[in-house]
Amino acid sequence: MEVRFGPFRVHPIEGLSRGARELHVTPKSLSVLHFLASHPGKVVAKDDLVRAVWRDVAVSDSALTSCIKELRRALKDDAKRPRFIETLNRRGYRFIAEIVPPGQTPPRASRTDRRQTGSLVGREDVLAAMSAALHRASGGERQIVFVAGEPGIGKTAVVDAFLREVEHVGRWRLTHGQCVEHYGASEPYQPLLDALSRLCQTADSFVAILRQYAPSWLAQLPALQTPSEVRLLTRRTSGVTSERMQRELMNALECMAADVPIVLCLEDVHWSDLATLDWIAAFGARVESARFLLIATYRTADVRAGRHPLPAIVDDLRVKARCDEIALARLTQADVCAYLTTRFPADAGALDNLGVLVHRHTEGNPLFVVNVLRDLVVRGVLRETDGRWNADPLIDAASFGVPEDVRRTITRQVERLTPAERAMLETMSLLGRTAAAAAIAAGCDVATTDVEAMLGELARQRWFVRERPAAEWPDGTISASFEFLHALYREVLESRIPPARRVVLHRRIGDRLERGYGGRAGEIAAELAVHFEMARDTSRAVTHLQRAADTSRRRSAYLIAEDQLRRALTLLMELPVSAERATREIELRMDLGSLLMAVRGWGFNEVEIHYSRALDLCRELSSPRLFPSLWGLWLFRWGQGDAPGTRDLAATLREHAARSRDPVHLLQAHHASWPTAFSFGQLDDAVRHATEGCALYSIEAHAALASAYGNHDAGVCAMNFRARALVLLGSVDEAVRVGDEAIALARELAHPFTLAQALFFASTVHHARRDPEATLAGASTSASMAREHGFRLFLAWSSILEGWSLVQIGRRDEGLALVRDSLPTAGAGSHQFMTHFHAVFAEACLFCGRHEEGLHSTAEGLRFATRNEERFYESELYRLRGELRLAAGGADAPRAAAEDFRRAITIAASQGAQLLELRANGSLDRLTHQ
Numbered sequence: 030m031e032v033r034f035g036p037f038r039v040h041p042i043e044g045l046s047r048g049a050r051e052l053h054v055t056p057k058s059l060s061v062l063h064f065l066a067s068h069p070g071k072v073v074a075k076d077d078l079v080r081a082v083w084r085d086v087a088v089s090d091s092a093l094t095s096c097i098k099e100l101r102r103a104l105k106d107d108a109k110r111p112r113f114i115e116t117l118n119r120r121g122y123r124f125i126a127e128i129v130p131p132g133q134t135p136p137r138a139s140r141t142d143r144r145q146t147g148s149l150v151g152r153e154d155v156l157a158a159m160s161a162a163l164h165r166a167s168g169g170e171r172q173i174v175f176v177a178g179e180p181g182i183g184k185t186a187v188v189d190a191f192l193r194e195v196e197h198v199g200r201w202r203l204t205h206g207q208c209v210e211h212y213g214a215s216e217p218y219q220p221l222l223d224a225l226s227r228l229c230q231t232a233d234s235f236v237a238i239l240r241q242y243a244p245s246w247l248a249q250l251p252a253l254q255t256p257s258e259v260r261l262l263t264r265r266t267s268g269v270t271s272e273r274m275q276r277e278l279m280n281a282l283e284c285m286a287a288d289v290p291i292v293l294c295l296e297d298v299h300w301s302d303l304a305t306l307d308w309i310a311a312f313g314a315r316v317e318s319a320r321f322l323l324i325a326t327y328r329t330a331d332v333r334a335g336r337h338p339l340p341a342i343v344d345d346l347r348v349k350a351r352c353d354e355i356a357l358a359r360l361t362q363a364d365v366c367a368y369l370t371t372r373f374p375a376d377a378g379a380l381d382n383l384g385v386l387v388h389r390h391t392e393g394n395p396l397f398v399v400n401v402l403r404d405l406v407v408r409g410v411l412r413e414t415d416g417r418w419n420a421d422p423l424i425d426a427a428s429f430g431v432p433e434d435v436r437r438t439i440t441r442q443v444e445r446l447t448p449a450e451r452a453m454l455e456t457m458s459l460l461g462r463t464a465a466a467a468a469i470a471a472g473c474d475v476a477t478t479d480v481e482a483m484l485g486e487l488a489r490q491r492w493f494v495r496e497r498p499a500a501e502w503p504d505g506t507i508s509a510s511f512e513f514l515h516a517l518y519r520e521v522l523e524s525r526i527p528p529a530r531r532v533v534l535h536r537r538i539g540d541r542l543e544r545g546y547g548g549r550a551g552e553i554a555a556e557l558a559v560h561f562e563m564a565r566d567t568s569r570a571v572t573h574l575q576r577a578a579d580t581s582r583r584r585s586a587y588l589i590a591e592d593q594l595r596r597a598l599t600l601l602m603e604l605p606v607s608a609e610r611a612t613r614e615i616e617l618r619m620d621l622g623s624l625l626m627a628v629r630g631w632g633f634n635e636v637e638i639h640y641s642r643a644l645d646l647c648r649e650l651s652s653p654r655l656f657p658s659l660w661g662l663w664l665f666r667w668g669q670g671d672a673p674g675t676r677d678l679a680a681t682l683r684e685h686a687a688r689s690r691d692p693v694h695l696l697q698a699h700h701a702s703w704p705t706a707f708s709f710g711q712l713d714d715a716v717r718h719a720t721e722g723c724a725l726y727s728i729e730a731h732a733a734l735a736s737a738y739g740n741h742d743a744g745v746c747a748m749n750f751r752a753r754a755l756v757l758l759g760s761v762d763e764a765v766r767v768g769d770e771a772i773a774l775a776r777e778l779a780h781p782f783t784l785a786q787a788l789f790f791a792s793t794v795h796h797a798r799r800d801p802e803a804t805l806a807g808a809s810t811s812a813s814m815a816r817e818h819g820f821r822l823f824l825a826w827s828s829i830l831e832g833w834s835l836v837q838i839g840r841r842d843e844g845l846a847l848v849r850d851s852l853p854t855a856g857a858g859s860h861q862f863m864t865h866f867h868a869v870f871a872e873a874c875l876f877c878g879r880h881e882e883g884l885h886s887t888a889e890g891l892r893f894a895t896r897n898e899e900r901f902y903e904s905e906l907y908r909l910r911g912e913l914r915l916a917a918g919g920a921d922a923p924r925a926a927a928e929d930f931r932r933a934i935t936i937a938a939s940q941g942a943q944l945l946e947l948r949a950n951g952s953l954d955r956l957t958h959q
Contacts, residue, residue, distance in 0.1 A: 151364030181396030217586030270819030359393030631668025670860030710900030759943030
């Protein structure tokens, strides 16, 4: 995709560059150049060129002519004596420059280019260490290199120099992501997503790899797929965990690097979001081979102070020999003198004294060195005559003036800018390290072209900023982008903005970005939230924080989403009391309550606070959100095992649905009723509600509601409970069939949490019919999925049945230990089904001859049955207690066991649980015969 000619390089995504310097051209002009350069020596007709670049869009000849003119300006090409693009009257255009073949060394940059870029001195050992890591990575040994140091020490410079060498070799794919300082929580995985997007634009096959190995990441990159593909992937990856996302990306990158090794650079990870840091730690701990080199830069002081998680990650990886950490030292006096010799050609010895003084004044901080020398040039202390540089012969320490450190030196340089330049750079500092000219123009209230011209000139001087590839917004806005040469420039400029002006600038920038992104504003929601919060526009800040939380949740960054929702709720409370505020509070509290249930468990105490408050507000406003608020509160009560609350709320939901006749409400009222009825042992009612729910359910209308109603699909849930109730009622064959149908629907939905649930419930059916092989197959698959996705509760539930199956097939010690170890996790996540699980453990103990432990488990199960009124497995607990009493022996054992068996028969008969009644009768018959 990349084409090189002369000193130039053109890439359809990365843009046009000359040596290390990027040249700004509009996206259409870039496409024209790349198309022509890809067909060297051929005459390309105008119509063919227009079709290739503009495709089905009708444009005039002037659009193409304008692009050609822009390219000639960028390439410094003369239309009358062309070196690159030749015009053939009435025929078209021809690219006449010689193309540099892949793998061949391009022409060396001119002396001017080298002087503009500057020379890297004193870093030979560092570059050698990075090259050694690159060599190891090329052999399949994954590598992580952390480059650390103080601000201005040259971290970016040394990494850029290394990457230029790698790019020159041409056997690696390079990509990068930038971590940006935020006032609030940044979007999870943003630097990794940026790097991944750039990587996918270098090879079409990478998108296919993401689709196969990392669908949850591809779902976050809508620009790489069609809207229908985005919708499908979003549904498939709903509920995916952070552990799964980490594993997916590692698998995908390892596959991408199988043919062509990859170098990924993450800059300024001291500003990284926690999700990205977690991924770095997981990537470094992985033992599989990978032709992959990860380079991460960070400021030592920023992470070693406070509670930043990065030092622990670096230290842990270093102890395990999983990374290298390169701490950059300051330049020596010899290094500074070498830099002077390269940057400012002079007669021998002419600048030796200056080098000594600069080193003494700056103590070898590279950025400080550059700024001090710039200051001396501006003041005329260091000047050029006939191509040779000389310093004032009277120069001494006093010549450096007042500045004592790099920040004060930068401040002095800022004060020498024109007011317009200063205003633009200060505005740019509020946008981060990189900013679009259109956004800067909005803040300054000037034309975008003025920003492009003024900052473009500073970029050509390599001062404060460099030019980056053009930015294009969804509304069609196209403008140049600029990046600060160093983060310290941005920090100094940002600190100069007075509070009142800061508010105005944030509001203007936020307004323009919101208009520019329109319906896609959610893509930059976290950024917009910062701008509007700083602009004191609380209402819009809350809106975008809620959108940002939704993005974080979809990326499984639940802690970040929780912080964003809590911040939104805090800000919302600052607004005057009104019906609108109450409506928004309902939404926020429901979002936060649902999130906390997913992260902390259905019975987490704070969940009740949010749903109860939402419910009170809904009643005050007669809000349509009353029903889902009630439903969320029901799920909390059910998860806690609050029998009266569960029963009352389920009845209220049915009454509400009957009045509203809303199909969604009717379905979800049944959705609350079938688990409630099942838990209380009302098996016929559970089957009835589940059957009516299945009749109401359709994939098209209801599959998307999973996140709002329990984070699982209602249709599959109905089949799950119907199957489980049917098997206890004695309809064994029908129960097996319904369970299989539930699994099939869950697979069609491609929703991991729902599928793990369906597999678990199907295994409970096989457990009830005493089929250990079928139980083991379903439970093991469910446990495997739960382990992969991080579904801790379902992992515990499935492991209990898996352990029971192992006991039944002869692996008694292994199976009993698995059940025993899983019980505490199951009880911590939810009080539901604990009667069943204690019965499972008691039966396993009976098989293994551990009678006292089994009796203790039946006592625990019966305690849950009494306290929570969970009755569906109460009969089996009494039967198992009788069997354990008989096995343990004792004079009174037969009488007590007979009493337990008769009680089990009575309970099962009252519930219509023919399977359990038959089982209890069998136990009593055996005792009678004995």
